[in-house]
Amino acid sequence: MNKADAVIAAVLIVFGSSAFFVALGYPAGSRMLPMFYSATLAVLSLLLLVQSVLRPSRRTSGNIDEDSVEPARKVIMAVIFIAGYVALIPVLGFYFSTACFLVSFIVATRAARLSMALAVSAGTTCAIYAFFNILLKLQTPLGILF
Amino acid sequence: MTEFLIPAIENLLSIDVALILFAGTLAGLVVGALPGLSSTMGVALAIPMTFGMDPKLGLILLGAVYSSSVYGGSITAILLRTPGTDASIVTTLDGFPMTKKGLAGKAIGISTTASMIGGVTSTVALLLVAPPLARLALCFGPPEYFLVAVFGLSVIIGVSSENYLKGLIIGVLGLLIATAGLDNFTGVPRFVFKSNSMLDGIPVLPALIGLFSLSQAIKLAVGAGTTLVKGDVTFSDRVLPTCDDMGKTWWVMLRSCIIGIAIGIMPGAGTSIASFLAYNEARRVSKEPETFGKGNIQGVAAAEAANNAVVGGSLVPALTLGIPGNAVSAVFIGGLTIHGLIPGPSLFSKYGEITYTLILSLFIANILFWVIGIAFAKYFVKIIKTPTRILAPIICVLSVIGSYAIRGNFFDVGLLFAFGLLGYLMERFGFSPAPIVLSLILGPMAESELRRSLSLFHGSIVPFFERPLCLVLIALIVLTVGYPLYREFRGRKTADPTT
Numbered sequence: 236m237n238k239a240d241a242v243i244a245a246v247l248i249v250f251g252s253s254a255f256f257v258a259l260g261y262p263a264g265s266r267m268l269p270m271f272y273s274a275t276l277a278v279l280s281l282l283l284l285v286q287s288v289l290r291p292s293r294r295t296s297g298n299i300d301e302d303s304v305e306p307a308r309k310v311i312m313a314v315i316f317i318a319g320y321v322a323l324i325p326v327l328g329f330y331f332s333t334a335c336f337l338v339s340f341i342v343a344t345r346a347a348r349l350s351m352a353l354a355v356s357a358g359t360t361c362a363i364y365a366f367f368n369i370l371l372k373l374q375t376p377l378g379i380l381f
Numbered sequence: 382m383t384e385f386l387i388p389a390i391e392n393l394l395s396i397d398v399a400l401i402l403f404a405g406t407l408a409g410l411v412v413g414a415l416p417g418l419s420s421t422m423g424v425a426l427a428i429p430m431t432f433g434m435d436p437k438l439g440l441i442l443l444g445a446v447y448s449s450s451v452y453g454g455s456i457t458a459i460l461l462r463t464p465g466t467d468a469s470i471v472t473t474l475d476g477f478p479m480t481k482k483g484l485a486g487k488a489i490g491i492s493t494t495a496s497m498i499g500g501v502t503s504t505v506a507l508l509l510v511a512p513p514l515a516r517l518a519l520c521f522g523p524p525e526y527f528l529v530a531v532f533g534l535s536v537i538i539g540v541s542s543e544n545y546l547k548g549l550i551i552g553v554l555g556l557l558i559a560t561a562g563l564d565n566f567t568g569v570p571r572f573v574f575k576s577n578s579m580l581d582g583i584p585v586l587p588a589l590i591g592l593f594s595l596s597q598a599i600k601l602a603v604g605a606g607t608t609l610v611k612g613d614v615t616f617s618d619r620v621l622p623t624c625d626d627m628g629k630t631w632w633v634m635l636r637s638c639i640i641g642i643a644i645g646i647m648p649g650a651g652t653s654i655a656s657f658l659a660y661n662e663a664r665r666v667s668k669e670p671e672t673f674g675k676g677n678i679q680g681v682a683a684a685e686a687a688n689n690a691v692v693g694g695s696l697v698p699a700l701t702l703g704i705p706g707n708a709v710s711a712v713f714i715g716g717l718t719i720h721g722l723i724p725g726p727s728l729f730s731k732y733g734e735i736t737y738t739l740i741l742s743l744f745i746a747n748i749l750f751w752v753i754g755i756a757f758a759k760y761f762v763k764i765i766k767t768p769t770r771i772l773a774p775i776i777c778v779l780s781v782i783g784s785y786a787i788r789g790n791f792f793d794v795g796l797l798f799a800f801g802l803l804g805y806l807m808e809r810f811g812f813s814p815a816p817i818v819l820s821l822i823l824g825p826m827a828e829s830e831l832r833r834s835l836s837l838f839h840g841s842i843v844p845f846f847e848r849p850l851c852l853v854l855i856a857l858i859v860l861t862v863g864y865p866l867y868r869e870f871r872g873r874k875t876a877d878p879t880t
Binding site for chain 1: 429430432433434546547549550553554556557560564566567569571572595598599602603768769770771773774775777778779781782785786789791794795798801802805810811812828831832
């Protein structure tokens with residue numbers, strides 16, 4: 236049994252079924268395709284579930300070479316860092332959050348020393364400001380504090 | 382066509398265009414040369430940079446990034462046996478053996494020249510084939526456009542050859558996501574969860590940037606290595622191809638260009654398939670097939686001419702019918718739409734000047750990457766020494782600013798994060814993100830044209846089988862879906878003689 240595929244299939248069956256029942260509440264024309272898509276998704280996911288249960292588990296599942304799969308701890312850390320960065324932007328503003336994110340990420344992943352991290356952070360932030368704000372005159376997210 | 386060519390040439394004769402072309406070509410080369418960063422990601426990240434630009438300049442930038450990133454992958458493929466993009470996998474077969482023989486410069490020179498010839502030839506094809514195809518599209522009504530969208534969606538089968546079921550699941554999931562937002566026909570909000578930001582539906586670009594850029598940034602951040610590749614990357618032999626090299630390869634290049642253009646126009650088949658086919662063909666007709674894989678210059682020329690010829694070919698259905706033949710052209714369509722340019726006949730009439738400026742700029746971009754490639758290839762390899770954990774957060778920052786700049790709505794940054802995580806998880810569990818992109822782009826078109834057709838024909842689907850153009854499109858859909866499945870079935874039967 237391929238556990239990963241089975242879990243994904245189960246999640247998609249629940250998702251497809253929920254979407255189907257939500258779509259049932261829409262008027263006739265509006266619900267036609269959402270109902271068709273959600274039912275198809277549930278049926279295809281059911282097929283994936285059956286396939287993953289019937290097929291013997293192999294060292295490589297799908298396209299993944301399990302030797303190259305990144306450790307979950309590192310993935311969670313990277314995702315938390317990015318989520319933290321996204322959450323900080325509305326508070327600190329884009330540029331201050333970006334500078335903090337770059338320094339903390341580079342130092343935390345031991346990509347470079349603090350001095351190098353500060354240089355990369357300052358350089359990148361200034362380059363983005365010059366390119367997006369001054370040259371292209373695009374708006375960047377503002378925060379409460381800055 | 383001629384009435385747009387002169388203004389298009391005039392548009393190209395400006396310092397702004399020269400700077401944009403240079404910047405786009407350089408950026409594409411860097412993205413292409415960096416293993417782990419794809420052409421799709423390069424174009425996706427470049428789109429936000431085009432917001433503040435004139436549409437002409439924006440599209441020129443995207444075209445330059447697309448063309449040069451496909452070539453850029455060959456540099457590391459030849460020098461380090463590490464293809465920068467999928468397109469250059471085949472280039473490693475003969476490129477790296479040439480490097481081992483001390484002929485790295487020669488291999489780089491012929492790959493750069495073959496890529497340029499492939500790109501220029503396919504741009505000629507785009508210039509000649511696209512306008513008549515766009516005129517044909519003028520005859521299309523809602524049923525034809527619905528079938529064109531379904532034809533585009535049938536690409537999902539082509540891009541999911543490793544697991545059709547998973548490809549279909551992701552494609553249908555994308556279609557379901559694409560229905561979110563206000564229903565244009567009834568005004569009913571669907572799957573908006575009481576969020577005003579969702580009323581316009583899921584914006585395609587934050588989703589694309591999340592799926593292709595942020596997901597790769599996560600991958601780079603948690604990867605095992607500190608740099609993208611390891612190894613000695615210096616060479617000193619002559620880069621500019623000699624007349625003898627050109628004499629040995631010109632016919633191979635020409636044949637590979639034709640293969641690349643044809644593959645590019647076909648939905649679902651990408652640069653790597655084109656280079657595999659061209660390489661096989663070059664080996665098949667060669668008088669010395671045993672030298673292929675051991676450093677044959679024709680092998681490098683075949684692979685590189687074909688993969689760059691796909692660029693112009695893939696833009697033929699993308700610009701004329703709005704059908705993305707591969708993930709990069711899907712992103713390219715996203716870039717067109719944010720500038721208010723809807724793929725179809727209007728691109729070759731109402732917006733003809735912009736479209737022809739883009740097409741003609743591709744000629745210059747191809748020549749420019751040849752000049753830069755020949756002159757500076759040996760310096761590009763130093764870029765790949767950039768630590769991945771410095772590159773990853775910079776990609777995150779560019780992704781955030783890119784997705785925010787589209788609507789100035791912070792909700793899009795949240796979507797970017799969600800799609801980035803989704804893209805990472807999808808790749809980790811063997812689901813390709815390409816089908817979801819095709820669905821997000823073609824889903825709304827399929828729905829609106831189907832409902833328009835049904836209301837036109839009072840709910841009947843019979844007219845779909847009575848109109849000649851519809852029948853042609855249905856046949857194409859059956860062929861696109863049926864052939865890969867038939868090939869898979871045949872392959873399994875051959876592999877298992879007991880069945």
